[in-house]
Amino acid sequence: MSSPFVVAVPSKGRLQENAEAFFSRAGLTLTKAGGVRDYRGTIAGLDNVEIAYLSASEIAANLSRGSVHLGITGEDLLRENIIDTDKRVALIEGLGFGRADVVVAVPQAWIDVRTMADLDDVATGFREQHNRRMRVATKYINLTRAYFASHGVMDYRIVESAGATEGAPATGAAELIVDITTTGATLAANGLKVLDDGVMLRSQANLVASRSADWSPQARETARIILDHIASRARASKYKEVRTRFAGCNQALLDEAHNRFGVVSPFGGPTSSGMVTLHCPPAQIYALGSFLRDHGADTVSVASLDYVLDRENPLFAKLEAFLR
Numbered sequence: 001m002s003s004p005f006v007v008a009v010p011s012k013g014r015l016q017e018n019a020e021a022f023f024s025r026a027g028l029t030l031t032k033a034g035g036v037r038d039y040r041g042t043i044a045g046l047d048n049v050e051i052a053y054l055s056a057s058e059i060a061a062n063l064s065r066g067s068v069h070l071g072i073t074g075e076d077l078l079r080e081n082i083i084d085t086d087k088r089v090a091l092i093e094g095l096g097f098g099r100a101d102v103v104v105a106v107p108q109a110w111i112d113v114r115t116m117a118d119l120d121d122v123a124t125g126f127r128e129q130h131n132r133r134m135r136v137a138t139k140y141i142n143l144t145r146a147y148f149a150s151h152g153v154m155d156y157r158i159v160e161s162a163g164a165t166e167g168a169p170a171t172g173a174a175e176l177i178v179d180i181t182t183t184g185a186t187l188a189a190n191g192l193k194v195l196d197d198g199v200m201l202r203s204q205a206n207l208v209a210s211r212s213a214d215w216s217p218q219a220r221e222t223a224r225i226i227l228d229h230i231a232s233r234a235r236a237s238k239y240k241e242v243r244t245r246f247a248g249c250n251q252a253l254l255d256e257a258h259n260r261f262g263v264v265s266p267f268g269g270p271t272s273s274g275m276v277t278l279h280c281p282p283a284q285i286y287a288l289g290s291f292l293r294d295h296g297a298d299t300v301s302v303a304s305l306d307y308v309l310d311r312e313n314p315l316f317a318k319l320e321a322f323l324r
């Protein structure tokens with residue numbers, strides 16, 4: 001038997017729920033043979049695929065070392081934990097959940113400090129005045145070093161923080177912090193503010209591929225099938241299906257609909273009786289329906305799409321380009 005194709009999925013919390021829902025929408029049902037406490041699973045109908053339930057940071061580590069082929073984890077963890085991130089892993093697709101900004105935050109009481117340049121001034125002054133460097137509490141050590149260096153801030157030192165980072169300035173453990181924020185509630189509760197140019201990274205959960213996994217021809221074929229499911233669902237959710245039939249429906253009208261509303265006609269132009277099926281971005285549905293009626297349509301029907309299977313698979317194309 002050949003070695004399994006491994007997909008790493010977050011093992012707890014919001015990321016797990018969202019990741020399972022994401023696979024399920026793509027028609028891929030994850031099942032745990034041994035119940036909720038099992039840390040191995042399968043995908044219904046896909047033999048030789050193993051699901052590994054791991055913490056989000058372990059997923060980044062496993063992708064880096066190649067012990068899983070695909071995984072879902074946050075971009076922040078990838079960029080922090082993998083040197084030369086874009087050489088070791090490919091971020092195939094942002095998934096729209098697990099959103100969090102990695103930010104530089106200082107006490108609100110520092111009213112004159114609004115930017116990284118202000119912070120640089122304060123850092124220099126701090127060192128002269130206190131004879132030691134200003135401390136930054138964070139678990140994002142590599143991201144912080146790179147970002148501070150890119151803004152020319154040198155006079156600081158990092159205090160590694162495992163948790164409750166936002167409390168560090170109040171307890172005197174550090175002068176400022178770098179951490180993730182989603183709603184801003186935790187920063188506000190701790191009397192901190194984000195610098196105007198202090199957003200280091202806008203992170204979200206990504207579908208990620210490992211360069212150093214065992215990419216045998218069979219593994220590539222499995223990836224193609226999984227990514228084909230995902231791409232067909234992604235393509236479907238970008239459009240609604242619009243159908244109509246009226247005598248005045250012609251190619252010129254469709255060209256105008258394409259230019260004005262971003263409509264595509266996947267099955268070609270109108271038939272001789274003016275019947276046509278269009279795909280239209282959801283936000284333009286009403287505008288398109290009005291346009292078609294203005295030009296003679298009596299009825300325009302609009303339906304949601306579950307899957308659109310195209311010959312092209314942009315996600316697999318991205319993986320192939322990365323592995324080349």
Ligand SMILES: Nc1ncnc2c1ncn2[C@@H]1O[C@H](COP(=O)(O)OP(=O)(O)OP(=O)(O)O)[C@@H](O)[C@H]1O
Binds near residue numbers: 056098
């Ligand atoms: N409000 C949030 N709190 C924590 N993580 C969040 C939040 N919003 C999004 N995320 C993302 O979720 C990921 C972290 O998930 P999680 O806390 O489960 O992983 P972990 O750090 O590996 O686990 P642990 O906290 O047990 O060490 C990161 O990519 C992070 O950006």
Ligand SMILES: O=P(O)(O)OC[C@H]1O[C@H](OP(=O)(O)OP(=O)(O)O)[C@H](O)[C@@H]1O
Binds near residue numbers: 184
């Ligand atoms: O901007 P906000 O919406 O307030 O979210 C940010 C906070 O949420 C996370 O902690 P969480 O409570 O998830 O616990 P964790 O640190 O154990 O992940 C994160 O570590 C921040 O502290």
Ligand SMILES: [Mg+2]
């Ligand atoms: Mg966490």
